Amino acid sequence: xxxxxxxxxxxxxxxxxxxxxxxxxxxxxxxxxxxxxxxxxxxxxxxxxxxxxxxxxxxxxxxxxxxxxxxxxxxxxxxxxxxxxxxxxxxxxxxxxxxxxxxxxxxxxxxxxxxxxxxxxxxxxxxxxxxxxxxxxxxxxxxxxxxxxxxxxxxxxxxxxxxxxxxxxxxxxxxxxxxxxxxxxxxxxxxxxxxxxxxxxxxxxxxxxxxxxxxxxxxxxxxxxxxxxxxxxxxxxxxxxxxxxxxxxxxxxxxxxxxxxxxxxxxxxxxxxxxxxxxxxxxxxxxxxxxxxxxxxxxxxxxxxxxxxxxxxxxxxxxxxxxxxxxxxxxxxxxxxxxxxxxxxxxxxxx
Ligand code: ADP
Ligand code: MG
Numbered sequence: 645x646x647x648x649x650x651x652x653x654x655x656x657x658x659x660x661x662x663x664x665x666x667x668x669x670x671x672x673x674x675x676x677x678x679x680x681x682x683x684x685x686x687x688x689x690x691x692x693x694x695x696x697x698x699x700x701x702x703x704x705x706x707x708x709x710x711x712x713x714x715x716x717x718x719x720x721x722x723x724x725x726x727x728x729x730x731x732x733x734x735x736x737x738x739x740x741x742x743x744x745x746x747x748x749x750x751x752x753x754x755x756x757x758x759x760x761x762x763x764x765x766x767x768x769x770x771x772x773x774x775x776x777x778x779x780x781x782x783x784x785x786x787x788x789x790x791x792x793x794x795x796x797x798x799x800x801x802x803x804x805x806x807x808x809x810x811x812x813x814x815x816x817x818x819x820x821x822x823x824x825x826x827x828x829x830x831x832x833x834x835x836x837x838x839x840x841x842x843x844x845x846x847x848x849x850x851x852x853x854x855x856x857x858x859x860x861x862x863x864x865x866x867x868x869x870x871x872x873x874x875x876x877x878x879x880x881x882x883x884x885x886x887x888x889x890x891x892x893x894x895x896x897x898x899x900x901x902x903x904x905x906x907x908x909x910x911x912x913x914x915x916x917x918x919x920x921x922x923x924x925x926x927x928x929x930x931x932x933x934x935x936x937x938x939x940x941x942x943x944x945x946x947x948x949x950x951x952x953x954x955x956x957x958x959x960x961x962x963x964x965x966x967x968x969x970x971x972x973x974x975x976x977x978x979x980x981x982x983x984x985x986x987x988x989x990x991x992x993x994x995x
Contacts, residue, residue: 651701676842684851721793723801727784736768796828869990881958903930904979915983918961931974
């Protein structure tokens with residue numbers, strides 16, 4: 645099923661929850677809707693499900709406008725953050741319910757396979773009240789996945805699982821969606837989930853679409869400072885600069901040297917990802933000088949916090965600890981690893 649959102653808008657009294665959203669989701673795509681809390685993700689999903697009516701704009705399922713079609717007639721399977729299970733039914737019957745009302749064949753086989761996939765085999769004879777939050781969430785997921793709908797709509801379905809279970813559930817979900825090729829819209833605030841699961845990601849902020857692209861494009865070519873500052877842990881380092889001469893720029897009172905002719909001529913925002921910076925000795929030519937303020941040791945990597953100007957601290961990601969707190973260092977980078985943004989609009993302006 646191809647889903648198309650055209651100028652989709654939802655207003656609640658004064659506030660705009662979703663503003664003129666345009667997205668074309670080809671059949672079989674796993675689309676992630678990513679954003680912070682309150683950015684309009686759930687509202688978008690609920691409109692696609694038919695649980696909320698758009699204020700304006702259209703939702704197409706293939707060539708048909710479905711704005712007026714009730715949820716039950718859209719053939720979508722939903723998984724919500726707040727999984728609602730039938731309390732008087734055992735896990736098995738909760739999972740079986742959508743198959744039963746459709747009188748599907750091979751129901752038992754499907755239930756057993758889905759339960760096994762989500763690690764629920766030993767829980768089939770229990771009641772929801774006997775389960776933990778994470779177990780209930782997996783039952784809700786199983787109840788959706790046991791069907792073969794035209795569309796899966798999922799709102800933070802893994803949010804209550806612990807880190808390890810989330811990792812395996814993510815893998816299973818991706819495999820399953822790929823095998824069955826069912827169009828899926830998946831809402832999350834978790835960028836790791838977004839980058840690992842999505843064929844494409846829609847990044848939203850305050851109800852507006854910021855970028856829609858593959859995970860790789862979103863990471864390598866963020867289209868504005870919001871996306872650059874939202875994706876990546878830690879996020880992209882940025883600084884307001886003013887060119888002064890061919891190879892140097894100033895920020896506040898500090899002058900910096902650039903390792904190549906500057907690709908911009910006007911005031912702008914320079915961005916560099918933490919893993920594209922290398923810690924080198926202080927005074928190394930073309931390295932940005934700074935003071936190490938703090939070092940986070942994370943086992944497989946270290947994040948050094950380096951102050952490069954009075955109000956600017958940059959992060960450097962490295963696999964080993966190369967420095968000490970209080971040390972003066974240089975931050976080396978390659979010209980091709982820089983990103984440039986317009987200081988007024990925040991939009992990407994070069995490379
Ligand atoms: P998200 O899922 O990204 O956290 P939501 O789509 O739930 O965001 O909400 C987007 C905005 O719309 C928020 O500011 C929220 O307060 C508002 N909103 C959501 N539902 C309602 C509602 N039923 N009535 C009024 N405001 C709402
Ligand atoms: Mg939400």
